[in-house]
Amino acid sequence: MRLSRLAATLKEPATLRLNAEAARLKAAGEAVIHLGGGEPAGPAPAAALEAARKVLERGEVKYTATPGIPALRQAVARWTERQYGRPVEARNVLVSAGAKPVLMAALASVVDPGDEVIVPAPYWVSYPEMVRMVGGSPVIVPAPEGEVIPRIEDLRGAVTDRTRAILYNSPNNPSGAIYPRDLAAGLVDLCRERDLFLISDEIYRCLVFDGVQAVSPFTLWDGAMDDCPVILVDGVSKMFGMTGFRIGWAVASPAVIDAMNRYTGQVLSCASPLSQAATLAALETEEAFIENLRIALQRRRDILVGSLSGLTGLRVPVPQGTFYCLPDFSAFCRDSAALSEYLLEQARVVTVPGVDFGAEGRLRISFCGTEEDLVEGARRIRWALDPAAPETCEFGGKVHRRDRPVPGP
Ligand SMILES: Cc1ncc(COP(=O)(O)O)c(C=O)c1O
Numbered sequence: 001m002r003l004s005r006l007a008a009t010l011k012e013p014a015t016l017r018l019n020a021e022a023a024r025l026k027a028a029g030e031a032v033i034h035l036g037g038g039e040p041a042g043p044a045p046a047a048a049l050e051a052a053r054k055v056l057e058r059g060e061v062k063y064t065a066t067p068g069i070p071a072l073r074q075a076v077a078r079w080t081e082r083q084y085g086r087p088v089e090a091r092n093v094l095v096s097a098g099a100k101p102v103l104m105a106a107l108a109s110v111v112d113p114g115d116e117v118i119v120p121a122p123y124w125v126s127y128p129e130m131v132r133m134v135g136g137s138p139v140i141v142p143a144p145e146g147e148v149i150p151r152i153e154d155l156r157g158a159v160t161d162r163t164r165a166i167l168y169n170s171p172n173n174p175s176g177a178i179y180p181r182d183l184a185a186g187l188v189d190l191c192r193e194r195d196l197f198l199i200s201d202e203i204y205r206c207l208v209f210d211g212v213q214a215v216s217p218f219t220l221w222d223g224a225m226d227d228c229p230v231i232l233v234d235g236v237s238k239m240f241g242m243t244g245f246r247i248g249w250a251v252a253s254p255a256v257i258d259a260m261n262r263y264t265g266q267v268l269s270c271a272s273p274l275s276q277a278a279t280l281a282a283l284e285t286e287e288a289f290i291e292n293l294r295i296a297l298q299r300r301r302d303i304l305v306g307s308l309s310g311l312t313g314l315r316v317p318v319p320q321g322t323f324y325c326l327p328d329f330s331a332f333c334r335d336s337a338a339l340s341e342y343l344l345e346q347a348r349v350v351t352v353p354g355v356d357f358g359a360e361g362r363l364r365i366s367f368c369g370t371e372e373d374l375v376e377g378a379r380r381i382r383w384a385l386d387p388a389a390p391e392t393c394e395f396g397g398k399v400h401r402r403d404r405p406v407p408g409p
Helices: 005-009 014-027 046-058 070-084 099-110 126-133 152-157 181-194 254-267 273-285 287-308 336-347 371-385
Strands: 093-096 116-121 137-142 163-169 197-201 230-235 248-251 363-366 392-395 398-401
Touching (some): 014 336, 070 230, 070 248, 070 273, 093 099, 099 163, 099 197, 099 254, 116 126, 163 181, 248 254, 287 371
Antiparallel strands (some): 093 248, 230 248, 392 398
8 A cells, every 4th residue: 555755754743642652551550640741631611611512502513614603703803902912803813623723724825845944943743744744844943952942043044045934832832931022023023024924823822920921923013914924823722721622723914814714615614613602602701711720830830840850960941831841851861752761661650752842852741730640740750760769669559660770871
């Protein structure tokens, strides 16, 4: 059977692969702690559930207009105006089945085969693969050694005649970093000068800590909406914990939205009307939900960072947003895939290897789970890696023995 070249090389998302592995171990009765997750625990906002239920009761579950029901496009426009402080109309909005298809539609609308898209590292796992899926070449621009925020001069230096877009993600998955205002402003200038698109994935925008706010390139664009090079990507998956509803959206110039609409019409038709109704209700009535989630996540961040800090040699940059932390484990092992496997095997803790995010030597650790899991997961990681720790550790009702050394180098 001959599959495409793309199929032969397309990676399974590391996070989904690890979810499957954790589920397998749990089913086998192992006391697995999952610190690899990408969604807040707990139910969706009550108003969202109620709105979806009402649509089901009416039984009118049919196709909607491709870019979303008019009321939802309006609500997203109002939401965006409140968040970013600039006028937005419903015609600037396209709703789709999650931020992922929105990103694909954006890339398909601005990238031709052979074009380059700049991807600052550390990056979210799917970006390079998405660029390849539309026939483009991802150009990875790493942050300086030991850091997680790329430099504007390095990003500028990566632009060629074939560059069409830059993928921007702040607050950042996997590092939890918020990019500084200068970087956002520098990229807006660069896009203006070189006629590039800035695809700004701001799905974690509301989940920020210590009073810090991410300055968005969308806010910094001072020209007309019709000429805006920023394609803003957002959705309900993270801020409302509504991952399974599968709703994301783009806010962009009408020309870009029109292209994304034609693409979405061919591959998706529309997002589910149940989920659109749920999203409308969440946006209109559930802002307090986001604030409660934000406060809970900030507390969990503090617990995780505090619990990991007992391990000598580990460098833990304190996340300013999201629910991920990207500690530098290179003092223990530079091979993050081997280290992640070792921690799963010895400590039964799921982490995601940094190599999947262009951040070798680091592991992504999520703090969206329970506080007990964070404390216990960090305790097991310390035990598995600390050379001075006792040979044995009790968890899941059993005594576990470290039966192999930490993989080198
Ligand atoms: C940076 C980033 N963008 C997009 C997504 C995908 O969002 P959705 O579930 O709405 O497709 C994720 C999910 O992990 C993410 O971390």
